[in-house]
Amino acid sequence: QQQVKQSPQSLIVQKGGISIINCAYENTAFDYFPWYQQFPGKGPALLIAIRPDVSEKKEGRFTISFNKSAKQFSLHIMDSQPGDSATYFCAASMGAGRRALTFGSGTRLQVQP
Amino acid sequence: GAGVSQSPSNKVTEKGKDVELRCDPISGHTALYWYRQSLGQGLEFLIYFQGNSAPDKSGLPSDRFSAERTGGSVSTLTIQRTQQEDSAVYLCASSLATSGEQFFGPGTRLTVL
Numbered sequence: 001q002q003q004v005k006q007s008p009q010s011l012i013v014q015k016g017g018i019s020i021i022n023c024a025y026e027n028t029a030f031d032y033f034p035w036y037q038q039f040p041g042k043g044p045a046l047l048i049a050i051r052p053d054v055s056e057k058k059e060g061r062f063t064i065s066f067n068k069s070a071k072q073f074s075l076h077i078m079d080s081q082p083g084d085s086a087t088y089f090c091a092a093s094m095g096a097g098r099r100a101l102t103f104g105s106g107t108r109l110q111v112q113p
Numbered sequence: 114g115a116g117v118s119q120s121p122s123n124k125v126t127e128k129g130k131d132v133e134l135r136c137d138p139i140s141g142h143t144a145l146y147w148y149r150q151s152l153g154q155g156l157e158f159l160i161y162f163q164g165n166s167a168p169d170k171s172g173l174p175s176d177r178f179s180a181e182r183t184g185g186s187v188s189t190l191t192i193q194r195t196q197q198e199d200s201a202v203y204l205c206a207s208s209l210a211t212s213g214e215q216f217f218g219p220g221t222r223l224t225v226l
Contacts, residue, residue: 032213043117043204043217044156089156093213100146100172101215103156 003027004092006104013111019077021107023090026071030092034101035064035075038087047088048075080111115139117218119205125224126195134190134221138207145188146208146215147180151201159203162188163210195225 006023013019025033034049050057050064050073057064063076077084087108091101118137126132138145147159158172162182173179177195182188192199202222206215 034214036217041219043206043219045217046214049214091156095213099213100158100161100169101148101156102158105155 003030003102004090004104006090006107008107009105010108011110013080013109015080015082015111015113017080017111019080019084019109019111020074021088021090021109022072022074023104024070024072025092027092027094027102028071029094030102031095032093033064033066033073034091034093035062036089036091036103038089038106044089077109080109082111082113085109085111117205117207117216119203119218119221121221122219123222123224125226127226128197129194131191131193132195132223134192134203134223136188136190136205136207136218138186138188138205139216140186141209142207142216143185143210144208144213144215145182146206147188147190148204148206148217149201150204150220154201156204159190192223195223197225199223200225 035047036044037047038044048059048062061078066073087106089106090104093099093101120135143164145162149157160180161169177193180190202220204220206217208215
């Protein structure tokens with residue numbers, strides 16, 4: 001059972017554009033929702049995370065929007081740059097994050113110059 | 114400070130052989146996780162250690178997989194009688210018990226011939 005569904009599978013955006021990646025979850029016990037960025041040959045790196053008591057969190061060009069009633073959350077990358085080209089994973093966990101992460105299937109982002 | 118380190122970075126083995134993968138977590142991190150990343154299955158949780166508590170082994174795919182954590186620090190993931198479907202990148206992550214933010218190592222790429 002896939003508990004976190006991520007879309008799209010791949011995304012091509014022009015430099016300066018907005019990249020949007022969406023995730024939906026099923027388990028209402030999830031209470032921690034991070035996004036990870038992964039470059040080829042590297043491990044995933046935490047980008048930004050949100051807890052369900054807020055609807056939006058912004059860090060620089062990266063914003064998470066969270067809709068608890070719809071059980072959906074999304075990552076927005078503003079002013080996308082070629083250096084943002086990577087694979088992005090949403091994830092979720094229970095127990096204030098102190099548990100194993102359940103990952104989405106990943107989105108391969110390509111930002112064209 | 115140093116991040117999570119894993120060794121070896123690459124491992125090629127023959128079907129039926131046993132392999133050991135090592136993870137050195139960030140100093141002071143009491144929680145340690147093993148994940149597997151493969152093309153067909155994405156990022157999957159394998160096992161979770163938290164302090165002196167019994168590990169959460171719910172993600173281990175078969176009894177050929179085991180892991181231990183000695184002295185609350187270094188962890189070893191052992192795969193016995195390797196199969197071709199075990200080929201994947203094995204990722205280790207660690208976190209402080211209080212924050213839940215998981216920091217990943219670079220992974221070990223396992224190839225079973």
